[in-house]
Amino acid sequence: MKTADPELMRAINRLNVLDTIRRHGPIARVEISERTQLSTTTVSAITASLLDDGLILPRHEGDIRNEAARGRPRVMLELNPDAARVVGAKIAANRLVFVVTDFRGDVLSKLTLPIRIDRQPIGVIADLVEDGVRRCVVDAGLSLEDVDTVCLGLPGVIEHRTGQIRSSPIFRDTNVDFASEMTARLNTPTIVESDAHAITLAHHWFGKARDLEDMVLISLEQTLGLGVLHDNQLFRGAGGLSHNLGDLVLGMGPRGIVRLSSQAGESEILGEQPASGRFAEAIRLGRGMTHAQALIKAEDNTLIGAAIRAGEAVGVAIANIVTLFAPPRVILVGSSLALGEPFLDSLRNAYALAIPPSLKGVAELVFDDSTDDFWAQGAAAVALYELYESPWNTTGPAL
Amino acid sequence: MKTADPELMRAINRLNVLDTIRRHGPIARVEISERTQLSTTTVSAITASLLDDGLILPRHEGDIRNEAARGRPRVMLELNPDAARVVGAKIAANRLVFVVTDFRGDVLSKLTLPIRIDRQPIGVIADLVEDGVRRCVVDAGLSLEDVDTVCLGLPGVIEHRTGQIRSSPIFRDTNVDFASEMTARLNTPTIVESDAHAITLAHHWFGKARDLEDMVLISLEQTLGLGVLHDNQLFRGAGGLSHNLGDLVLGMGPRGIVRLSSQAGESEILGEQPASGRFAEAIRLGRGMTHAQALIKAEDNTLIGAAIRAGEAVGVAIANIVTLFAPPRVILVGSSLALGEPFLDSLRNAYALAIPPSLKGVAELVFDDSTDDFWAQGAAAVALYELYESPWNTTGPAL
DNA sequence: CTATTTAATTCGCATACCGTTGAAAATATA
DNA sequence: TATATTTTCAACGGTATGCGAATTAAATAG
Numbered sequence: 011m012k013t014a015d016p017e018l019m020r021a022i023n024r025l026n027v028l029d030t031i032r033r034h035g036p037i038a039r040v041e042i043s044e045r046t047q048l049s050t051t052t053v054s055a056i057t058a059s060l061l062d063d064g065l066i067l068p069r070h071e072g073d074i075r076n077e078a079a080r081g082r083p084r085v086m087l088e089l090n091p092d093a094a095r096v097v098g099a100k101i102a103a104n105r106l107v108f109v110v111t112d113f114r115g116d117v118l119s120k121l122t123l124p125i126r127i128d129r130q131p132i133g134v135i136a137d138l139v140e141d142g143v144r145r146c147v148v149d150a151g152l153s154l155e156d157v158d159t160v161c162l163g164l165p166g167v168i169e170h171r172t173g174q175i176r177s178s179p180i181f182r183d184t185n186v187d188f189a190s191e192m193t194a195r196l197n198t199p200t201i202v203e204s205d206a207h208a209i210t211l212a213h214h215w216f217g218k219a220r221d222l223e224d225m226v227l228i229s230l231e232q233t234l235g236l237g238v239l240h241d242n243q244l245f246r247g248a249g250g251l252s253h254n255l256g257d258l259v260l261g262m263g264p265r266g267i268v269r270l271s272s273q274a275g276e277s278e279i280l281g282e283q284p285a286s287g288r289f290a291e292a293i294r295l296g297r298g299m300t301h302a303q304a305l306i307k308a309e310d311n312t313l314i315g316a317a318i319r320a321g322e323a324v325g326v327a328i329a330n331i332v333t334l335f336a337p338p339r340v341i342l343v344g345s346s347l348a349l350g351e352p353f354l355d356s357l358r359n360a361y362a363l364a365i366p367p368s369l370k371g372v373a374e375l376v377f378d379d380s381t382d383d384f385w386a387q388g389a390a391a392v393a394l395y396e397l398y399e400s401p402w403n404t405t406g407p408a409l
Numbered sequence: 410m411k412t413a414d415p416e417l418m419r420a421i422n423r424l425n426v427l428d429t430i431r432r433h434g435p436i437a438r439v440e441i442s443e444r445t446q447l448s449t450t451t452v453s454a455i456t457a458s459l460l461d462d463g464l465i466l467p468r469h470e471g472d473i474r475n476e477a478a479r480g481r482p483r484v485m486l487e488l489n490p491d492a493a494r495v496v497g498a499k500i501a502a503n504r505l506v507f508v509v510t511d512f513r514g515d516v517l518s519k520l521t522l523p524i525r526i527d528r529q530p531i532g533v534i535a536d537l538v539e540d541g542v543r544r545c546v547v548d549a550g551l552s553l554e555d556v557d558t559v560c561l562g563l564p565g566v567i568e569h570r571t572g573q574i575r576s577s578p579i580f581r582d583t584n585v586d587f588a589s590e591m592t593a594r595l596n597t598p599t600i601v602e603s604d605a606h607a608i609t610l611a612h613h614w615f616g617k618a619r620d621l622e623d624m625v626l627i628s629l630e631q632t633l634g635l636g637v638l639h640d641n642q643l644f645r646g647a648g649g650l651s652h653n654l655g656d657l658v659l660g661m662g663p664r665g666i667v668r669l670s671s672q673a674g675e676s677e678i679l680g681e682q683p684a685s686g687r688f689a690e691a692i693r694l695g696r697g698m699t700h701a702q703a704l705i706k707a708e709d710n711t712l713i714g715a716a717i718r719a720g721e722a723v724g725v726a727i728a729n730i731v732t733l734f735a736p737p738r739v740i741l742v743g744s745s746l747a748l749g750e751p752f753l754d755s756l757r758n759a760y761a762l763a764i765p766p767s768l769k770g771v772a773e774l775v776f777d778d779s780t781d782d783f784w785a786q787g788a789a790a791v792a793l794y795e796l797y798e799s800p801w802n803t804t805g806p807a808l
Numbered sequence: 809c810t811a812t813t814t815a816a817t818t819c820g821c822a823t824a825c826c827g828t829t830g831a832a833a834a835t836a837t838a
Numbered sequence: 839t840a841t842a843t844t845t846t847c848a849a850c851g852g853t854a855t856g857c858g859a860a861t862t863a864a865a866t867a868g
Contacts, residue, residue, distance in 0.1 A: 013446045014421040015825055016854045022413040023856085040815065047412045049857050054816060081814020082864040167767055177767045184767070236733070240644075247735040257732045257765035259725045261660025261667075267762055268660075326658045333656045334635070334733070336646040363666055366656035368566055368576040368583070414856055415823045422824085439846065448826050453847060481833040481846045811868080818861070829850080836843070 020056075021399075023048060027056045028065065028398050031087055032114070033220075036069050038084035057087060065093045065113070089114045094158045094397055095150070097143050098390025100205055100382050101164040103128035103180050103232050106138060107382040108146035110157070111390040113397075115215060119150035120383050128180040132191070135180070140195045160200040161393035162192065163208035163385060165233040168252045173202050176251065179233055203392050204252030205385055206235025207244050209343055211395065212388025214239055218341055218376055226337040226373075228255065228328060230344035232276045238335060258327055273323035276346060278316075317353040320346065325360025332373045333366060341376045348379070419455075420798075422447060426455045427464065427797055430486055431513070432619075435468050437483035456486060464492045464512070488513045493557045493796055494549070496542050497789025499604055499781050500563040502527035502579050502631050505537060506781040507545035509556070510789040512796075514614060518549035519782050527579040531590070534579070539594045559599040560792035561591065562607035562784060564632040567651045572601050575650065578632055602791050603651030604784055605634025606643050608742055610794065611787025613638055617740055617775055625736040625772075627654065627727060629743035631675045637734060657726055672722035675745060716752040719745065724759025731772045732765060740775045747778070 012018065026046050031037055034045070039057055043050045060066045069086040091112035100107040106123040123142050127135050139162065147154055166178025173189025175181060192200040206229040213219040213227060223242045229235040234255035238245040247253060256271030272278055328340060346353065354377065361375065411417065425445050430436055433444065442452045459465045468485040490511035499506040505522040522541050526534050538561065546553055565577025572588025574580060591599040605628040612618040612626060622641045628634040633654035637644040646652060655670030727739055745752065753776065760774065 013425070013825095014418040016418070016856095017825095019413040019415070019418055019824090019855060026412070038815080050816070051818090051858080052856055054818095055856085058817095079814085080812075080866055082816075084815065245639075247733070251735045253733050254765070254767075255732075257768070258729050259763045262721065262725065262759075269765075322661065326661065330657050330729070331733075333654075334646070334652050334730075336650045360661075364658045366653070366668075368653075369656070412856090415825095416856095418824060418855090437846080449847070450827075450849090451825060453849095454824085457848090481835095481844075483846065809868100811866100813866080814864090816861100816863075819859090821857085821859105822855105823857105824853105824855085826852085826854105827850105828852105829848105831848080832846080834843100834845085836841100838839100838841080 023052065024056055024060070025398055027053060028060060028089075031060075031066055032089055032215075032398075036086035036088040038086055040084065042087075061087075063093075064090055066090055091116065094394070095152060095156050096390045096393040096397070097146060097157055097160040098208070098386045098388065098393060099139065099143065099160070099162045100208070100385035100389060101127075101135075101139065101162055101180065102205075102382075103165075105382065106142045107386045108142045109383055109386040109390055110146050110150040110152065111387060111394070113394065115387065115391055115394055117383065117387060118152075119146055120386070121146040121149060122382065129182055132181065132183060132186060132188075136188075136191055136195060139192065143196060154196060154198055157198050158397060159393040160192065160196060160198055161208070161389040162188070162200065162202045163205040163389035163392070164202065165205050165231060165235060166252075167254050168202055168204045168207075170201070170203050170207070170246060170252070173200075175202060201393065201396065203389060204235060204237070205229065205231075205389075206237045207246070207252055208388035208392055209380075209385045210237025210239055210388070211244060211391045212380075212384050213341055213343075213378070214242070215391045216387065217380065217384070218378055219339060222339055224337050225339045225341065226331055226335050227341045227343065228324070228331070230274065230276075230324065230342060230346035232345075234258075234270055234274060234324075234327075236331065238337075255327060255331075258330070260323055260326060270323055270327050274320040274327075274346065278320075314352045317349040318356040320349070321353040321356030321358075322360040325357040325362075326364045328357075328375070329361050329364035329366075332369060336369060337373055339374050339376060341378055343378045343380065347377055422451065423455055423459070424797055426452060427459065427488075430459075430465055431488055431614075431797075435485035435487040437485055439483065441486075460486075462492075463489055465489055490515065493793070494551060494555050495789045495792040495796070496545060496556055496559040497607070497785045497787065497792060498538065498542065498559070498561045499607070499784040499788060500526075500534075500538065500561055500579065501604075501781075502564075504781065505541045506785045507541045508782055508785040508789055509545050509549040509551065510786060510793070512793065514786065514790055514793055516782065516786060517551075518545055519785070520545040520548060521781065528581055531580065531582060531585060531587075535587075535590055535594060538591065542595060553595060553597055556597050557796060558792040559591065559595060559597055560607070560788040561587070561599065561601045562604040562788035562791070563601065564604050564630065564634060565651075566653050567601055567603045567606075569600070569602050569606070569645060569651070572599075574601060600792065600795065602788060603634060603636070604628065604630075604788075605636045606645070606651055607787035607791055608779075608784045609636025609638055609787070610643060610790045611779075611783050612740055612742075612777070613641070614790045615786065616779065616783070617777055618738060621738055623736050624738045624740065625730055625734055626740045626742065627723070627730070629673065629675075629723065629741065629745035631744075633657075633669055633673060633723075633726075635730065637736075654726060654730075657729070659722055659725060669722055669726050673719040673726075673745065713751045716748040717755040719748070720752040720755030720757075721759040724756040724761075725763045727756075727774070728760050728763030728765075731768060735768060736772055738773045738775055740777055742777045742779065746776055 027042055030042050030045050039053050043053045066087050067090045069088060091114050093113040096111055098109050104126045109120045110118045112118055121142060127138055143160060147157055164178055167176040169176055173187060175186040175188050177184045189200055189202045209229060210227040219225045225239045227237040236253035236255045256275060258270045259267055260270055261268045426441055429441050429444050438452050438456055442449045465486050466489045468487060490513050492512040495510055497508050503525045507520045509517045511517055520541060526537055542559060546556055563577055566575040568575055572586060574585040574587050576583045588599055588601045608628060609626040618624045624638045626636040635652035635654045655674060657669045658666055659669055660667045
C-alpha cells in the first residue's frame with residue numbers, strides 16, 4: 011500500500027477539486043467547497059495552484075446564479091482547454107477512428123480510416139495507426155509535440171498497466187507490447203486500453219452514466235467486452251486485465267462448450283449468411299451490421315433467427331453479470347445493437363427470464379448507439395484521467 | 410469521496426502499521442518501517458500511540474533474529490490479545506457455530522449448535538442466535554460487556570453496509586434488518602455479512618490466501634457463494650451486496666432456465682435420493698454430505714451421477730468467474746467438497762475445458778475443507794477489521 | 809455615501825511526516 | 839574490567855497540509 015504523506019493528501023484533494031471543476035462546468039470556489047467538503051481556505055489554495063499551473067481559467071462574466079445577486083460576485087472557474095491535448099483512438103478490425111481533444115475532452119478533430127487491418131502484421135498495423143494519429147493531429151492544426159498523451163482503445167484482453175496486448179482479434183500474435191512500440195514511433199507517451207473500458211469512461215464522463223458511481227457496460231462488437239465502473243473508477247481485473255465477455259461459457263451443448271462469442275459475436279451472427287454475394291462483400295468492408303439491419307427489415311428469416319439467438323445469449327450473460335455486480339444500470343453499446351427489434355426484444359426477454367427474482371428491478375438496461383467517435387473520445391478520457399492524476403507540481407509548495 | 414486531511418492520513422498509516430503487526434507476528438519497529446516504507450520516526454510515533462491505547466504489547470524476550478546479534482536488541486511488538494473480544498458466527502440451515510476470539514483472531518471458545526433453523530420465524534432464529542452468542546461468551550469466561558462486536562455470517566444476499574438481509578435460504582422473509590434486531594437484543598454492536606465473505610477474509614488472514622492481495626473464493630454449501638478479494642480488500646458489489654452464485658444461469662435447457670443452484674446446490678445433489686429412509690433422515694439432520702460421501706464410496710450410481718453433473722456445472726461457473734476477474738488463485742470451500750473424487754474430477758475437467766485458452770494457467774484451483782469454526786473465525790475477522798479501522802483515538806494528539 | 813451581503817484571501821494554529829542527531833542497550837575487543 | 843562498536847529507538851527542528859477566525863474585496867440596497 012502506498013504510504014500516506016502530505017504529498018498524497020494534496021494529490022487526492024487536488025484531483026478531487028480538478029474533477030469537480032471538470033464535472034460541474036464553470037463553478038465558483040464556494041460551490042467547490044460545498045461539493046468536496048473541503049474548507050474554502052483549502053479550495054482557494056488548491057485553485058490558486060491549479061491556476062498557476064494553467065490547468066484552469068477564471069471567468070468573471072457568468073455570475074448569473076441569481077437575479078438578486080447581492081454580495082461580491084463569484085468568480086467561476088473552468089478547465090483550461092489549452093492545458094493539454096490528447097489523442098484517443100478506437101482500433102477495430104475494419105476501421106480506425108481517431109479524435110484529438112483538448113483538456114476538457116472536447117473533440118478538436120476526428121478522422122475515420124475505413125481500413126481492414128485485422129490479421130495484418132504488427133508493423134503494418136502500427137504504420138496505419140501512426141499515420142492516423144499524425145493526420146488527425148495535423149487536422150486539428152497541431153503538431154505531435156503539442157500532444158501530451160495518446161490512448162489507443164482496442165478489443166481483446168489488454169493489460170493496461172504494462173501496455174501489453176495479451177490477445178486481440180486484430181493481432182495475429184499474442185503478448186504484444188504495443189504501447190512501447192507506439193511510444194517509440196510517435197515519440198509521445200502512448201497507452202493502450204480495452205475499447206470497452208474506453209467507452210465505459212466515455213459514458214461516465216460524457217454519456218449515460220454521468221450521474222452514477224457504479225455501473226456496468228457491455229460492448230457488443232466483433233468481440234464482446236465488459237467495463238465495470240466501481241466507486242467512480244474503472245474496475246480492472248486482478249492483474250489489470252480487461253474482461254473478455256465472449257469467452258463466457260453459456261452451456262455445454264452436444265457439440266461441446268458453447269461460448270457467448272459463438273452465439274453473439276458479430277461474425278457468428280452474420281456468418282450464417284451465404285459466403286458470397288453482395289452481403290459477404292459488405293461484411294468484408296465492415297458494413298455487415300448496417301446491411302443486416304436492412305435485411306432484417308426485409309424480413310430475412312435466417313438472419314432474424316440468428317439475431318434472436320444472439321439476443322437470448324447476451325440477455326442471459328447480462329443477467330449473470332448483474333448477479334455478480336448488482337449495478338444500478340447496465341449500458342449496452344456496439345454494432346450489434348443495429349440488429350434492431352428482433353435482437354433487442356429477445357435480449358430483454360431472456361434477461362427478464364434469467365435475472366433472479368431477488369435482483370429484479372435492481373439494474374436498468376440502457377441501449378446506446380453512439381458513433382465510433384464516442385469510443386475514441388473515451389480513449390481520450392482515459393488519457394486525460396491519467397494526466398489529471400499526474401503530479402504537475404512535482405511537489406513544490408503551494409506558494 | 411472522503412476528504413483527505415491529516416486525520417485520514419494518520420488513520421491510513423495507523424491501520425497500515427497495525428495490519429503489519431498483525432500479519433508479521435512479533436515484529437520490531439525497524440522491520441515495520443521497512444515493510445510499510447514509513448520512516449522509523451513515524452513508526453515510533455504510531456507504535457507509541459498504539460501501545461498507549463493498549464492495542465499492542467512489547468516483548469523483550471524474543472530477539473532471536475540472528476545468533477551474532479550485536480547491537481541493542483530489538484523490542485518485538487505484537488497485538489495485544491486482550492485489546493478486544495469479538496464473536497463470530499456461522500449461521501447455516503442446520504447448525505449454528507460460534508467462536509469468541511481475542512484481538513488477534515485467536516479462538517478462545519467455540520460452540521456448535523446442531524439445530525435446524527431454516528424457515529423458522531425470525532424471532533425463533535434470533536432467540537437461538539442470541540442464546541448461542543451468550544453461551545459461547547460464557548464458555549470463554551467472559552461477559553457480553555467484554556465483547557466489542559459481533560459478526561454473523563450467513564448465506565444469501567446480504568447488504569453489509571445496512572445490515573439488511575435481502576434474501577437468505579434460512580429466512581422466510583426478505584429484507585430483514587437482522588443487524589439492528591441482534592444489536593438490540595445483545596446490546597452489543599452486531600454486523601451481518603455474507604458467509605462467503607467471512608470465509609474469504611478467513612483465508613486471507615489465516616488460511617490459503619495469506620500471500621495474496623487478489624483472489625476469488627467459491628463456497629459450495631446449501632447456497633453457492635462468491636467472495637472476491639481485490640487489493641487486500643473484500644470486493645462488495647455496487648450496493649454492498651454479496652454475490653449469490655447459485656443464481657447464475659448456465660444455459661437455457663428444454664425445461665427453461667438452468668441455474669447453477671439447480672445443478673450444484675446441496676439439496677439438489679442429495680435430492681435425487683429416495684425421499685424416505687435413513688438417508689433422508691440424515692439430510693434432515695444436516696449430515697447429508699457425510700452420508701453421501703459414504704454412499705459414493707459404496708459406488709451408489711445415482712449419487713455419483715449427481716456429483717458428476719454438479720462438478721461440471723461448478724467447473725463451468727468457475728471458468729466464467731475466472732474470465733471476469735482473472736485471479737491468481739481460486740479457493741473452493743464448502744460441504745459439497747465432501748463428495749470426493751467424482752465431483753472434484755468432473756469439476757477440474759469441466760474447468761479445464763471451459764477456461765479460455767488465453768487464461769489457461771492464470772488461476773490455480775485450491776480445495777479447502779476447513780471446519781465450520783473457520784467460517785466463524787472469518788466472521789470474527791470481519792468484526793476485527795472494522796475495529797482496526799475505527800478511530801480509537803477519537804483524534805487526539807499523539808501526546 | 810454608507811450599510812449590507814457574499815466571496816475570497818490572509819494569518820495563526822494544530823497535526824503529521826521526514827531527516828538528523830543523540831541516548832540507550834547490548835556485544836566485541838583490548 | 840574498561841572501552842569501542844553496533845543497532846535500536848526517541849527527541850528536535852523543518853516543512854507541508856488543512857482548518858477556523860479575522861480581514862479584505864466587490865458588488866447591491868437604501
